Amino acid sequence: LYRKTALFFILRGDIMLIAITHFKILISKDIIHFNTISSCIDYLLLRTPMSDNELSSFLCQLIHSGFPKEKIIIHTSTKLLESFRLTAIHFRENDPTALTYKKEHPDISVSMSAHSPESVKKAQDNHLDFVLYGHIFESCSKKSLPPRTHQEVRDALSYDIPVVALGGINSTTINQLPAGFSGISAISALMDASPNQITRLKEEWQILNLM
Numbered sequence: 001l002y003r004k005t006a007l008f009f010i011l012r013g014d015i016m017l018i019a020i021t022h023f024k025i026l027i028s029k030d031i032i033h034f035n036t037i038s039s040c041i042d043y044l045l046l047r048t049p050m051s052d053n054e055l056s057s058f059l060c061q062l063i064h065s066g067f068p069k070e071k072i073i074i075h076t077s078t079k080l081l082e083s084f085r086l087t088a089i090h091f092r093e094n095d096p097t098a099l100t101y102k103k104e105h106p107d108i109s110v111s112m113s114a115h116s117p118e119s120v121k122k123a124q125d126n127h128l129d130f131v132l133y134g135h136i137f138e139s140c141s142k143k144s145l146p147p148r149t150h151q152e153v154r155d156a157l158s159y160d161i162p163v164v165a166l167g168g169i170n171s172t173t174i175n176q177l178p179a180g181f182s183g184i185s186a187i188s189a190l191m192d193a194s195p196n197q198i199t200r201l202k203e204e205w206q207i208l209n210l211m
Contacts (some may be wrong), residue, residue, distance in 0.1 A: 015209075016164055016183025017202055018043040018073070018132070019190035025050055026058050031065050033191070038067055040198040041190065042183070045073040045090055052077055059084055073111070081108070090132070093119050099126040113166075115148070117155035124161040132185050135167020136177065153178055171197070174204050 019041045021030070026048055034044055044067070048055060059080065063069055073088040074081045078101060081089045088109035091098035095112065102110040103126070114120045114131040123131045133156050135147050147167065148156070157163055162182035169177065170189040177184075184205060190198055 015181075015202065015205060016042045016130070016162070016185075017190070017198070018045055018164060018183060018185035020045045020166075020185055020187045021047050022187060022191055023047055023049060025054070028061065031058075031062050031067070034062065035065055035067055037190065037193070037195055037198055038071060040195045040202070041071065043071050043073050043088065045075060045185070047075045047090075052080055056080060056083070073109075088129075094122065098123075098128060102126060102128055111164075114156070114163075117152060117159070120156045120159050120161065120163060124159045128161065130162035130164055130182065132166040133163045133181075134165060136165050137168025137173045139168040150178075157181070171201055171204070174201060175208065177205065177208070179209050 017040070019037065021044070026046070038044075046055065050058065055077070059072075062072070063084070069084070070087055072086050073090050074086055075090050076092070076095070076097075078089065078097070080086070088111070089101070090111045091113070093113045093115055098110055098112045101108070109129045111130045111132065112119070112123050112128055114123060114133045120131050120133060133148070135145070136153065137147055157178070157180040163180075164183040164185050165177055165181040166185045169184055169186045184201070189201065193201070
């Protein structure tokens, strides 16, 4: 059962595509876009400064609009995860709740951000489902921090856990992304893109991994 959700994509020869929301208050206009791209992505990670009450109201609207519940990843809030009977949750790097929650709820997909090979190993040792590892390229959200080195990327990919690339991934940098990642996660490249643009990005990455 270990990492069954993430491994499903890998075993069928596919990759995970995870869209991360801009860090802002989400509104009705966002719901329209989320539904527009829902068929092109595997997960939508809701990362927002909204309170649980505010996000609860938004989730009601999002789910009522027809967005698939199984594609929603809630960030940190186990309360919202359980109240909406969602199936996936994401935590910050080395958040101890991620480790304990996975142990207590093995059927829930639990992921964690990772910025070092050591954090990837910790996620693996605690049977998390996958990690978002980065940042791989220069990123607007990490302007003051250098990207991970080639050696750090190689070390992170050496562990037996799905590693999803994060940070600065777009139609230009996708050709420089090392092989071995189990998926791609992005904010602007997916939140500001059309379904056709997302499909092309995914196809480019799949072709590169076959070379």
